[in-house]
Amino acid sequence: MTTSLQGKRPTIRDIAKLAGVSHQTVSRALNNQARIAPETRKRILRIARDLGYHPNRAAKMLSMKRSFVLEVNLVNIEPATAFSLSAKIMSDTAKDLGYSVMFAEITPDEINKAIESAASRLVDGMALYAPRLNDDREIAEIGHRHNIPIVRRDYAPDSKLACVGYDIVYGATLAVQHLLDQGHRHVAEISGPLEYTAAAIRHNTWQKLLEDNGIEPGPSVAGDYSIKSGYEAMLELLKHKIPFTALVAGNDHMALGAIRALQEHGRSIPDDVSVVGFDDKQYAAYIDPPLTTIRQSFDRQDKIVTEYLIELIENTDTEIYHRVLQPELVVRNSVRNLNA
Amino acid sequence: MTTSLQGKRPTIRDIAKLAGVSHQTVSRALNNQARIAPETRKRILRIARDLGYHPNRAAKMLSMKRSFVLEVNLVNIEPATAFSLSAKIMSDTAKDLGYSVMFAEITPDEINKAIESAASRLVDGMALYAPRLNDDREIAEIGHRHNIPIVRRDYAPDSKLACVGYDIVYGATLAVQHLLDQGHRHVAEISGPLEYTAAAIRHNTWQKLLEDNGIEPGPSVAGDYSIKSGYEAMLELLKHKIPFTALVAGNDHMALGAIRALQEHGRSIPDDVSVVGFDDKQYAAYIDPPLTTIRQSFDRQDKIVTEYLIELIENTDTEIYHRVLQPELVVRNSVRNLNA
């Protein structure tokens, strides 16, 4: 007569039977709800522990119409850039607040489908890493329709969504101004792909800041953010035969590639050419010469994205705004002071 | 009388009502099952599309007792090592086969809890990245009890679980033998943390191979796989004043740090000291000098892990074995040939 639970996971009704109460009372006990006698709660919790009970999340999801899962979508990221995002930080931050995180990589035309899919999985909120995406009105609309808060993990000036990203104009200004301050007047550029919002803004800032100082902008070539593309872009720049004493690279990867190309062509860094990168990657301090760069902590950014997203989920009237972080100049030895 | 579906997601019963059939027929149509008239199926699919229907995954999970979700657990990874794992590859591979992937980072004592938790979320399978874990018998047992296949994303010789990893002894042999072939007789080492199974095996291989050749192993210091620790380990080695002409580093990160330290102390690479790394990180070809290293493609490894895991899930009688991948020596310019 003993309905042995062999192989099967125990349910709240199994606990209820053993405790001599209804399944609802068990539910109350397990969820720390009020209106239950302290001893009853204790007894139920003990039985639950003894049975090795763990609630079935699917049932919980179905009943509560939510999943406590966040989803991160990487949209059309260059392989070299992918997972500058720190999945670990996001997972940890989310876990502390009771959520799990899922990651997916998609193409721009799949964003809508991804939101639909997330809705069908009762995903509570979504982070979007889409550095090429300019017009996100439709996405904001769909997210709103499905009641899924969305936070962008980059900075797009015209975004209708919540954003967390670094001040791009300020970062680019830091880089170029530093070179100007050190007396450079011929400043070349290896930009990121200009479809990237950030790359385009940096390019424009580079150009404008030089022109505002009465200086003709040096040659500029676009890379794809990979080390290799930086190497090749530099070969291209050298072919132009337009002289330059300094280079702004779109990220540290390309700066490294460019330095390699310069060294292979007998140019010394920083004596012949000064170089500034972006991001302050881990290796930046250890290459030869140690790289002067604009630090943008992705860890910090990803932590804030996660916290903000959860805030939006749990507090419906949290306002949507653009959270702008400040990058900082890290001076090492890849820039020569021409004033000295 | 029209029960308008405003705001609510349509269900199969809504579709059924519109199509004039039962919800079961709709289910059959949506799941491509047999025993349904072609026109009925078409009509139902059209209505589903028009309604923007997407199945509720929670309901599906509850009913099917599974989730089509894989979980990847990173166990106690040094920050520097974390996400050498390529989440993108795993996600993509899984997606092609109808699964999603979740990532989490945990400590060793949380592994059991993580499996329990995965079971309660009806997770179909788990990948474990636990390079420090030697005895995994208990974990294998718990996984088996909860009917969750587990694949380790590293190579542990005594593992009871399915494993996918690179041949550590062979990799270390490649590195040391290469140095011996080039005439080196004083070979130092910067190892990874010796609690790491792989680090310990490499260390032993380094030692044994040298002794087998009648050579006294050079000095050895352990780092933590970060660039910085490589730098500091080299300072330590230099302090010992034991001369060496070659260095084996536990990974490219530490090789880079070590090179930096050597250069700062006026040693030229490879003229004074030759260096071999491990992994063939993206930047390895671009630092100065380009680094000779042992290539281990994590992308390939992660793809295989994912495919193997799904195979284990879908085919209950798939056998459990250790899948050993072969690393390869990539020769660049950081090793000097003393025979020439």
Next chain:
DNA sequence: CTTGATTGCGTTACCGTTCACGCCTCGCAA
């Protein structure tokens, strides 16, 4: 003309939670 298999579809139960109610009891104030 019966038999039996097959096709096409419906009915009902079930998965394991939470939620909306409602019922009893007890204590306390009117």
Next chain:
DNA sequence: TTGCGAGGCGTGAACGGTAACGCAATCAAG
């Protein structure tokens, strides 16, 4: 005594799918 609020708990439905089974109609074979 009555009324009433609150504490403690139970009952039944709901969530949205899938699974098991049943049943009528059709059709080919005997």
